[in-house]
Amino acid sequence: MLLRRVYTRSLNSRAFHDLRTYQDDPRWPGWQVIIGIETHAQIKSRRKLFSDTFTPEGDELPNTKVSPFDAAFPGTLPKVNPKCVDLAIRTALALRSKISMRSSFDRKHYFYSDQPLGYQITQQYSPIATHGVLELEMPRAAPIKVRIKQIQLEQDTAKSTFNPRLQKSYIDLNRAGAGLMEIVSEPDLRSPEEAGAYVRTLQSVLRAVGSSDGNMEQGSLRCDVNVSVNRKGEVPGTRCEIKNLNSVKYMMAAIVHEIKRQTQFLDTNPGATVPQETRGFNENTFETYRLRSKEDAPDYRYMPDPNLGVLVLSQARIDDIKTNLPSLPWDIRSRLVSKYPSLNAKEKSLNVLINVNSGKEIGFDGENSGGAVEYFEELCQTPVTGGSRPTVRDPVVLLNWLTHELLGQLASRKETFSDNPLSASQFGELVDLVQDGTITGTSGKHLLRHMLANPSSRRPREIATELQLVALTSTSSSQSTTSSDSSVISELEDLCRSAVSNLPCEVAALRAGNKNVLNKIVGYVMKKSRGRADATATRELVEKMVMQDGCKLTCDPVQMCIIEYVTGLGHLRDPCVPIGAVNEQRKKGLPPPLPSQTRLANTVMLAGAGTHIRNFH
Numbered sequence: 123m124l125l126r127r128v129y130t131r132s133l134n135s136r137a138f139h140d141l142r143t144y145q146d147d148p149r150w151p152g153w154q155v156i157i158g159i160e161t162h163a164q165i166k167s168r169r170k171l172f173s174d175t176f177t178p179e180g181d182e183l184p185n186t187k188v189s190p191f192d193a194a195f196p197g198t199l200p201k202v203n204p205k206c207v208d209l210a211i212r213t214a215l216a217l218r219s220k221i222s223m224r225s226s227f228d229r230k231h232y233f234y235s236d237q238p239l240g241y242q243i244t245q246q247y248s249p250i251a252t253h254g255v256l257e258l259e260m261p262r263a264a265p266i267k268v269r270i271k272q273i274q275l276e277q278d279t280a281k282s283t284f285n286p287r288l289q290k291s292y293i294d295l296n297r298a299g300a301g302l303m304e305i306v307s308e309p310d311l312r313s314p315e316e317a318g319a320y321v322r323t324l325q326s327v328l329r330a331v332g333s334s335d336g337n338m339e340q341g342s343l344r345c346d347v348n349v350s351v352n353r354k355g356e357v358p359g360t361r362c363e364i365k366n367l368n369s370v371k372y373m374m375a376a377i378v379h380e381i382k383r384q385t386q387f388l389d390t391n392p393g394a395t396v397p398q399e400t401r402g403f404n405e406n407t408f409e410t411y412r413l414r415s416k417e418d419a420p421d422y423r424y425m426p427d428p429n430l431g432v433l434v435l436s437q438a439r440i441d442d443i444k445t446n447l448p449s450l451p452w453d454i455r456s457r458l459v460s461k462y463p464s465l466n467a468k469e470k471s472l473n474v475l476i477n478v479n480s481g482k483e484i485g486f487d488g489e490n491s492g493g494a495v496e497y498f499e500e501l502c503q504t505p506v507t508g509g510s511r512p513t514v515r516d517p518v519v520l521l522n523w524l525t526h527e528l529l530g531q532l533a534s535r536k537e538t539f540s541d542n543p544l545s546a547s548q549f550g551e552l553v554d555l556v557q558d559g560t561i562t563g564t565s566g567k568h569l570l571r572h573m574l575a576n577p578s579s580r581r582p583r584e585i586a587t588e589l590q591l592v593a594l595t596s597t598s599s600s601q602s603t604t605s606s607d608s609s610v611i612s613e614l615e616d617l618c619r620s621a622v623s624n625l626p627c628e629v630a631a632l633r634a635g636n637k638n639v640l641n642k643i644v645g646y647v648m649k650k651s652r653g654r655a656d657a658t659a660t661r662e663l664v665e666k667m668v669m670q671d672g673c674k675l676t677c678d679p680v681q682m683c684i685i686e687y688v689t690g691l692g693h694l695r696d697p698c699v700p701i702g703a704v705n706e707q708r709k710k711g712l713p714p715p716l717p718s719q720t721r722l723a724n725t726v727m728l729a730g731a732g733t734h735i736r737n738f739h
């Protein structure tokens with residue numbers, strides 16, 4: 123009976139074109155662009171959709187994670203994995219969809235070597251969820267609501283690789299039968315940028331609920347993009363579908379090329395419609411190319427899968443999943459911003475934190491502890507370490523250290539947040555040491571590197587002392603008691619004194635009023651102190667030492683001019699030397715020529731005795 127049911131394709135043709143007001147785009151004036159995206163997300167379930175074989179993680183040998191059912195042995199039967207269903211329900215709830223209490227599976231027939239069964243089991247006609255919404259935050263524009271047409275469960279295919287040298291195709295069945303969710307949007311997107319924002323937002327939702335890695339580079343998220351164009355006020359054009367895009371960048375480039383191709387076609391063929399095609403994208407030329415036309419489109423001969431009954435869900439199961447649904451990115455963001463208003467200006471870093479929290483390397487079957495947001499909140503809630511009175515930590519400083527330094531250093535160690543060996547209390551203390559001036563920012567980074575490489579439960583202050591990272595500072599600029607003891611002060615003074623005597627030209631230029639060279643002198647001290655010197659204290663000390671003789675020119679202006687000239691500081695603008703002559707020497711790798719005595723004398727005369735040399739420049 124069921125087998126005889128005839129299925130017809132039905133495209134949801136709600137009047138989407140009048141949902142959004144037309145906005146002219148200067149890149150293609152007079153044209154409206156309509157985009158709808160089909161996303162295939164690998165479900166992060168420990169086992170496959172219809173067999174109890176483990177889902178491959180990507181690093182196993184080919185054909186080692188295959189059950190007889192995945193290899194389509196006759197007589198084997200599918201059995202729905204409830205974990206995949208639960209994760210699809212989580213996704214549906216996060217996308218505010220209507221969950222179907224009864225859904226069913228169809229066979230979509232096509233014959234290809236990566237499809238051992240000869241058909242894919244999917245939910246084309248009675249999907250697990252429909253009528254969802256995904257809201258996109260757009261920079262400098264109102265948020266956009268994208269309707270989700272449906273979410274369907276389906277099987278992944280095997281992987282085929284072609285060896286052109288041997289002219290052979292290899293099939294790896296590991297991926298065959300792994301669980302996928304196809305998330306189909308309504309055609310509510312109007313530009314490549316909106317399409318990019320849609321995929322990124324969807325990724326963050328999938329990661330937040332733990333239903334998929336959403337990783338395009340590794341193939342756990344793949345997109346088919348449908349694009350059509352129409353002239354302002356006209357009905358939507360025919361869509362072309364660009365298959366299998368594996369990065370947001372390529373997807374946006376494919377859309378741009380497709381818009382240009384379709385508008386050009388309509389301009390040069392008045393009255394014609396764009397032929398409906400399935401297209402591919404060439405990652406080298408950034409162009410789309412024809413794969414097949416509507417006429418050659420396969421007839422999938424959909425039919426209900428007779429081996430799988432109706433998938434019936436209970437309200438209690440849905441309610442239970444809803445109660446335990448992890449926080450969604452936008453809820454986390456608004457909670458953090460309302461708690462710590464200064465974070466409002468740190469949108470990018472907040473996004474990084476929230477994305478990490480959702481965990482790129484999320485656990486199987488939705489076991490996602492995430493934890494980055496929790497870690498951050500613990501940092502913020504703990505008062506500054508060691509103070510006599512409890513002082514509140516600055517959330518902006520903590521967020522910067524967490525997203526830039528901690529995550530950056532973990533990434534350079536090829537590790538992720540879940541590998542972080544520092545407790546919130548250790549990391550917080552490290553930031554406190556930098557904030558109170560006990561160690562410099564550079565030393566803080568060094569200390570962090572050391573603590574990541576040598577995990578222990580030791581306190582950062584103890585390690586900093588052991589590694590001799592305590593900042594070199596002066597009494598006047600020091601805020602911390604520990605760092606202002608006489609030994610560190612005299613060490614800084616010694617370093618500054620040595621800089622002053624080792625950099626005579628820079629010192630002379632500084633005396634002449636060229637404040638820019640101060641950075642060079644401070645840099646010298648920094649280097650010699652291995653980043654321990656406090657920059658402000660060093661600046662103050664150097665200036666004091668250099669200016670001890672007074673800021674006015676004490677030496678002969680001619681001599682000063684030569685010093686400035688020889689050091690190359692500002693010689694390009696030195697009226698003593700013609701620029702052509704300087705460049706000529708430069709090309710030969712030689713120092714600039716000395717000015718003639720007469721020119722020099724004129725220049726010095728122009729400067730006037732006692733005037734700072736910088737006045738020339």
Ligand SMILES: Nc1ncnc2c1ncn2[C@@H]1O[C@H](COP(=O)(O)OP(=O)(O)OP(=O)(O)O)[C@@H](O)[C@H]1O
Pocket residue numbers: 133156157158159160306307308309310346348349350358359360361363
């Ligand atoms: N005029 C249009 N312009 C751009 N996109 C459109 C237009 N009409 C529909 N779409 C989009 O095309 C997509 C159609 O996807 P759907 O899965 O329903 O069908 P399909 O592409 O025919 O099937 P398959 O899953 O086999 O690829 C949807 O994302 C929809 O929003």
Ligand SMILES: [Mg+2]
Pocket residue numbers: 160304306
């Ligand atoms: Mg589809």
Ligand SMILES: [Mg+2]
Pocket residue numbers: 160346363
């Ligand atoms: Mg499609």
